[in-house]
Amino acid sequence: MSIPENIQQLKKELPKNVSLIAVSKTKPAADLKDAYGAGQREFGENKIQEMAEKWAQLPKDISWHMIGHVQSNKVKYMAEFVSLIHGVDSLKLLQEIDNQAKKYHRVIDCLLQIKIAEEDTKFGLSTTDASNLLKSETFRSLQNIRVVGLMGMATFTSDQTQIKQEFGFLKSYFDMLKNSETANFKPTVLSMGMSQDYALAIQSGSNMVRIGSKIFGERE
Numbered sequence: 001m002s003i004p005e006n007i008q009q010l011k012k013e014l015p016k017n018v019s020l021i022a023v024s025k026t027k028p029a030a031d032l033k034d035a036y037g038a039g040q041r042e043f044g045e046n047k048i049q050e051m052a053e054k055w056a057q058l059p060k061d062i063s064w065h066m067i068g069h070v071q072s073n074k075v076k077y078m079a080e081f082v083s084l085i086h087g088v089d090s091l092k093l094l095q096e097i098d099n100q101a102k103k104y105h106r107v108i109d110c111l112l113q114i115k116i117a118e119e120d121t122k123f124g125l126s127t128t129d130a131s132n133l134l135k136s137e138t139f140r141s142l143q144n145i146r147v148v149g150l151m152g153m154a155t156f157t158s159d160q161t162q163i164k165q166e167f168g169f170l171k172s173y174f175d176m177l178k179n180s181e182t183a184n185f186k187p188t189v190l191s192m193g194m195s196q197d198y199a200l201a202i203q204s205g206s207n208m209v210r211i212g213s214k215i216f217g218e219r220e
């Protein structure tokens with residue numbers, strides 16, 4: 001199936017409250033244009049430089065999602081335009097995002113990435129560290145960032161029970177946090193689910209899925 005057909009198929013399939021982020025990393029701008037032609041406006045990239053290049057080339061009504069691991073020294077290259085940073089895993093990184101956002105008089109929305117997978121290769125905070133971060137004075141003083149929810153990636157496994165358990169764990173933590181809103185913490189987004197596991201993620205309460213290969217085909 002073509003990229004526009006894949007988008008249309010997914011849009012039909014996803015519940016109304018679930019946003020679709022089209023993960024276009026490694027794919028050429030022409031592929032993003034095809035998806036754009038099918039009405040897709042939210043794209044996810046995992047490298048800041050690649051995202052900035054695509055942002056420069058493509059229509060300005062696209063929302064750009066940074067879904068990869070973010071290095072502090074590169075935040076400046078996306079601060080002008082990024083719409084949501086999914087992979088925030090430290091207070092130091094939030095401080096740098098806040099700093100750069102100020103320069104553009106913006107408030108940048110972020111998600112805290114929580115480690116739910118068993119693999120060491122996956123980034124993220126423990127729930128204890130996330131709760132401590134959210135409670136800290138330093139976090140509360142940041143005026144140019146807003147934490148709007150959580151992101152998580154399940155273990156890469158065919159064991160559906162394990163995946164469900166990991167997503168369920170993140171959903172419970174998300175629900176628990178809902179009562180602890182502050183000025184810059186407004187948890188409404190739960191970003192979980194990729195091509196292989198988005199159906200399970202939605203069953204578990206996700207309201208934002210990040211789908212790449214199912215739209216654009218396998219990556220090199």
Ligand SMILES: *Cc1c(COP(=O)(O)O)cnc(C)c1O
Pocket residue numbers: 023025046067068153193194195196210211212213214
């Ligand atoms: C690559 C990537 C995705 C999309 O993966 P697919 O399996 O191609 O759907 C989603 N989330 C993150 C964080 C990724 O790096």
